[in-house]
Amino acid sequence: MNKPRILFWHRKDLRINDNKALMKAISLSNAITSIYILDKNYSHDFNAKSRAWFLGNSLQELSNNWKKMGSRLVLKEGDPLIIIPQLAKKIDAKFVFCNKSIEPYEINRDLEIKKNLKKINITFIESWDHLLIEPSKIFSGNKKPYSVYGPFYKNLKSKIKLLGSYDENKSIFELKDLDNEIKENPEIKSSHLVLENFLKNINFSGSKICPCRPGEKAAEILLENFINKKKIYSYNTARDFPSYHGTSFLSASLRFGTISIRTVWNAKSNLDFVIKNQQNSLSIETWQKELVWREFYQHCLFHFPELERGPYRKKWDLFPWQNNQEWFQLWSNGETGFPIVDAAMRQLNSTGWMHNRCRMIVASFLVKDLICNWQMGEKKFMEILVDGDLSANNGGWQWSASSGMDPKPLRIFNPYTQAKKYDPICKYIKFWIPELSKVSNSDLLNGEISNLEITNYTKPMVNHNMQQRLFKSLYAEI
Ligand SMILES: Cc1cc2nc3c(=O)[nH]c(=O)nc-3n(C[C@H](O)[C@H](O)[C@H](O)COP(=O)(O)OP(=O)(O)OC[C@H]3O[C@@H](n4cnc5c(N)ncnc54)[C@H](O)[C@@H]3O)c2cc1C
Numbered sequence: 337m338n339k340p341r342i343l344f345w346h347r348k349d350l351r352i353n354d355n356k357a358l359m360k361a362i363s364l365s366n367a368i369t370s371i372y373i374l375d376k377n378y379s380h381d382f383n384a385k386s387r388a389w390f391l392g393n394s395l396q397e398l399s400n401n402w403k404k405m406g407s408r409l410v411l412k413e414g415d416p417l418i419i420i421p422q423l424a425k426k427i428d429a430k431f432v433f434c435n436k437s438i439e440p441y442e443i444n445r446d447l448e449i450k451k452n453l454k455k456i457n458i459t460f461i462e463s464w465d466h467l468l469i470e471p472s473k474i475f476s477g478n479k480k481p482y483s484v485y486g487p488f489y490k491n492l493k494s495k496i497k498l499l500g501s502y503d504e505n506k507s508i509f510e511l512k513d514l515d516n517e518i519k520e521n522p523e524i525k526s527s528h529l530v531l532e533n534f535l536k537n538i539n540f541s542g543s544k545i546c547p548c549r550p551g552e553k554a555a556e557i558l559l560e561n562f563i564n565k566k567k568i569y570s571y572n573t574a575r576d577f578p579s580y581h582g583t584s585f586l587s588a589s590l591r592f593g594t595i596s597i598r599t600v601w602n603a604k605s606n607l608d609f610v611i612k613n614q615q616n617s618l619s620i621e622t623w624q625k626e627l628v629w630r631e632f633y634q635h636c637l638f639h640f641p642e643l644e645r646g647p648y649r650k651k652w653d654l655f656p657w658q659n660n661q662e663w664f665q666l667w668s669n670g671e672t673g674f675p676i677v678d679a680a681m682r683q684l685n686s687t688g689w690m691h692n693r694c695r696m697i698v699a700s701f702l703v704k705d706l707i708c709n710w711q712m713g714e715k716k717f718m719e720i721l722v723d724g725d726l727s728a729n730n731g732g733w734q735w736s737a738s739s740g741m742d743p744k745p746l747r748i749f750n751p752y753t754q755a756k757k758y759d760p761i762c763k764y765i766k767f768w769i770p771e772l773s774k775v776s777n778s779d780l781l782n783g784e785i786s787n788l789e790i791t792n793y794t795k796p797m798v799n800h801n802m803q804q805r806l807f808k809s810l811y812a813e814i
Contacts, residue, residue, distance in 0.1 A: 339365035340430035343423060345416075346372045346409070347442070349435045349465055349593035350394045351552045352401050356465035361433040369427050370402055371410040373419055374534065378441060382534075386688025386722035389540035390588050393550035395531060401552070411527040411534075416445060421452050423523070429458060435465035435593075438634050439726050440641040468597055468631055469495055471638045481639035483648075483741045488635070489628045496601070542687045547581070548588035548722050555595035558586050563603045572619035575626075578680070578691035579763035584623070585689075587723035590630065601627060626692075633731030636741060643730055646711070647739035654814045658707040666797055667702050668716055670768075673796035675780055676755035677701045679768035686768075688722035693758050699736035700749035705803040707810070710737035746811060748804055756781045769793065 342361045349355050361368055372395060382388040399409040412419050424432050432453060450460040464470040474491055482488035562568055562584040574582025589595045604620050637643055666672050670681035680694030702713045714733040718724045734740025738747055759765055762777045771792045779785050
């Protein structure tokens with residue numbers, strides 16, 4: 337009996353290895369045609385220059401990997417609602433396989449596609465791949481979705497132990513030899529053009545210095561550097577210092593799925609037998625806690641899709657934001673006169689990536705010193721970040737604005753205290769703001785840069801203490 341033809345749709349899983357839906361598809365049939373669609377309704381996947389670079393290069397590698405297996409990746413631009421049923425019908429597919437997504441637009445799109453495929457007798461099969469645990473499998477004691485991170489983490493950890501390892505998912509498979517069919521296939525010919533065109537239009541100047549690297553191979557190397565070179569052992573302390581390279585830089589790889597979250601999570605199991613002391617295991621746990629923040633924000637967005645549109649805590653709708661556009665521009669450009677804030681924004685503008693500690697500092701500054709609605713910052717980050725992701729970005733901004741799930745009512749970061757603690761020798765500040773390289777560290781950290789010392793650098797645009805008091809009084813009103 338002939339094996340059924342399958343259309344495999346890559347979305348946020350730009351890889352062959354440890355790909356849940358792909359494994360399922362392969363177990364059913366090796367007659368697989370794969371596709372990626374530059375979805376015109378979901379252009380935030382590639383409207384940031386950095387993400388277009390990451391996506392384009394990852395697609396190129398994915399396309400080569402399919403080729404090595406005797407198949408090809410079809411690439412199209414447009415509306416998946418039209419493209420998926422059309423292509424599935426054309427190749428006489430019996431099934432469309434893909435991995436589930438959690439964003440509101442993606443969920444609705446997939447529901448619609450499933451319905452349309454059903455009308456033409458094609459089955460749409462989805463797997464959970466992007467998460468450690470599916471949202472329907474973890475609830476709080478009162479059977480509600482979690483809205484607080486701590487208990488979510490505890491429960492997830494206990495469930496993960498039960499779930500065990502996923503190593504068996506390494507994908508080694510033989511595809512049906514499609515070479516003859518492929519050579520003359522117009523879909524394949526046009527795919528080359530789509531990719532070529534996309535790559536040609538990439539205009540990201542930070543590609544050499546962005547610490548995130550596109551493609552499946554590079555993600556493996558990043559993980560290897562972090563785990564096997566033992567960076568993970570000092571993560572607990574190093575992760576907070578933006579001048580150290582103390583984190584994994586895997587955020588964009590996880591965002592685009594060039595590596596699976598299971599591979600990342602299980603990587604530390606290679607270390608278990610050599611863990612030497614308590615500090616090492618604490619560091620490993622701290623890193624896993626960060627991976628669970630990613631998981632937590634995705635579960636939150638899945639269960640509370642309204643997060644996409646506004647604050648979780650509704651009283652924030654009433655907050656009298658000042659939204660001064662000139663101030664916002666100075667913040668965006670890294671010209672606030674607060675060295676740690678400006679260094680961070682310049683890192684973002686140059687590399688498409690920003691250190692987590694600095695994301696918290698600049699977010700707090702925009703919201704609580706400049707009194708701009710956090711959604712302005714959320715949007716700006718999405719325009720630039722290479723790892724820009726609706727759930728993590730929205731979660732990070734709502735956390736910083738105190739409008740989200742975090743039970744702590746009001747958190748205000750003092751940019752000077754943060755710099756003293758996390759950039760004590762001003763290495764990060766002076767790297768990103770070379771015009772301050774001659775200023776003494778203590779003047780820099782105390783905000784006492786004299787007129788003489790300021791060469792081309794600006795004076796602080798606001799007084800932190802005054803703004804903090806103003807913010808608190810406005811907050812008291814809501
Ligand atoms: C205002 C704000 C906006 C943010 N926007 C994004 C975003 O758009 N995309 C994004 O991936 N992360 C975002 N983060 C989270 C975090 O800053 C980045 O994930 C992290 O800096 C990436 O560096 P890394 O890969 O070296 O992380 P590591 O420290 O090595 O952490 C490992 C992985 O855990 C996940 N992770 C770590 N910290 C967090 C966190 N606080 N929240 C969610 N996931 C986390 C990431 O997938 C990361 O790759 C944001 C944080 C803040 C405060």
